[in-house]
Amino acid sequence: MQQEKLRTEAENTLRQRTLELQQLTETLEMRVQERTAELAAMNEELKAENEERLRIEIELRESENHLRELSTALLSAQERERKLIAQEIHDSMGASLAATKFKVETALTELGNDSPQTRAALESIIPIIQGTMEEARRIQMSLRPSMLDDLGILATINWFCRQYESIYPSIRIKKEIDVQEHEVPNSLKIVIYRVLQEALNNIAKHSRASVVLLFLRKNSQTMELTIRDSGQGFDLEEAFSRKGTTRGLGLDSMRERVELSGGSFLIESKKGAGTVLRATWPLNS
Ligand SMILES: Nc1ncnc2c1ncn2[C@@H]1O[C@H](COP(=O)(O)OP(=O)(O)O)[C@@H](O)[C@H]1O
Ligand SMILES: [Mg+2]
Structure with a gap:
């Protein structure tokens, strides 16, 4: 149980x-x-x-x-x-x-x-x-140098620098042009001219430089335009953070022209240490 x-x-x-x-x-x-x-x-x-x-x-x-x-x-x-x-x-x-x-x-x-x-x-x-x-x-030449179409970019650079030095006698331009006219792609000629024009105008306006080094050179892959001044330089961050009417268009428009033509654009500047602008384009040969 x-x-x-x-x-x-x-x-x-x-x-x-x-x-x-x-x-x-x-x-x-x-x-x-x-x-x-x-x-x-x-x-x-x-x-x-x-x-x-x-x-x-x-x-x-x-x-x-x-x-x-x-x-x-x-x-x-x-x-x-x-x-x-x-x-x-x-x-x-x-x-x-x-x-x-x-x-x-x-x-x-x-x-x-x-x-x-x-x-x-x-x-x-x-x-x-x-x-x-x-x-x-x-005025006609600053609008568009007919020389660019008639004689080419190298002649135009020479003419522009000569004219610039006569307007600003305290600034010397040392040029090193290591390319031939036919080696510069046609589409880049006006871009090179506009960058040179704005860069040199900025140098006269802002830099107090006495010497400008201008290089135009190429290797098998790239073409490079460098404009270096020995002036007072500037604070990049400050310049790019300016707003409204105090902000210039020069630096932006140079960058835009270079990038739209397939190149890259670089600015280096430091207060007291001058400014370098460099535009580099790939060459598809
Ligand atoms: N080569 C230079 N040396 C010193 N400062 C420069 C130089 N280039 C540009 N700058 C500075 O960068 C600023 C912007 O230049 P930019 O865009 O060309 O405008 P803007 O020339 O109308 O002032 C200038 O106001 C100036 O302070
Ligand atoms: Mg300017």
């Missing part, structure tokens, strides 16, 4: 435990299912997020390309426009001034030695016309 009772009790306990175990297993399975579903949902979310990021990246790249195309178009439109204005100045103003000068000189010849007062008045006009002609020529 006693034994029978004990066995029934043991059996009951076993049944109870088995039931509990079954319930536990069921709960565990449910938990695993829930968790798996959660993970799957998270995975989906991540995938969607990733796809979204990829889409945005592609859009960004497209709009960057678009922007680059726009800037290139804008720059070439600007160059075309400048060329046109320079031509207009040459053809209209230049021609009228030359005609005026010719007429005054003719009047002077016809006058001979009569009316010395009129003669003096007419004579005083000639240097004014001459000065205006030179000014027109200067």
Whole structure:
């Protein structure tokens, strides 16, 4: 009897435990299912997020390309426009001034030695016309040196430096040009000229330098333009953090022109230690 009772009790306990175990297993399975579903949902979310990021990246790249195309178009439109204005100045103003000068000189010849007062008045006009002609020529050349198209970049660099040194006699330019005209890709000529123009204007305006070193050289892979001054230098961070109207456009536009023409642009400057600008273009020969 006693034994029978004990066995029934043991059996009951076993049944109870088995039931509990079954319930536990069921709960565990449910938990695993829930968790798996959660993970799957998270995975989906991540995938969607990733796809979204990829889409945005592609859009960004497209709009960057678009922007680059726009800037290139804008720059070439600007160059075309400048060329046109320079031509207009040459053809209209230049021609009228030359005609005026010719007429005054003719009047002077016809006058001979009569009316010395009129003669003096007419004579005083000639240097004014001459000065205006030179000014027109200067404006025309700074808009777009026709020399660039007619004689090439090397002649234009030489002319520009000569003219610059005569305007700023305290600054000497030491040139080292180690390339031939035909080695400079046509598309780079105007870029080189514009960078040189802005860099040298900055040197006159800001650097107080007395010597400028100008290098144009190439190796088998790259062409490099370097403009180094021995002036007072400047704080790059400060210059680039300037906002609004106090911020110049020169440095940015040099960088833009160089990068849009496929090159890279580097500025090094330190207060008291001068400034170096370097533009490097890959040559695909
Ligand atoms: N060669 C240089 N030497 C000293 N400072 C310079 C030189 N080039 C540029 N800078 C500094 O960088 C600033 C930005 O130049 P830039 O963008 O050409 O504008 P801007 O010439 O109109 O001031 C200048 O205001 C000047 O402080
Ligand atoms: Mg400037």
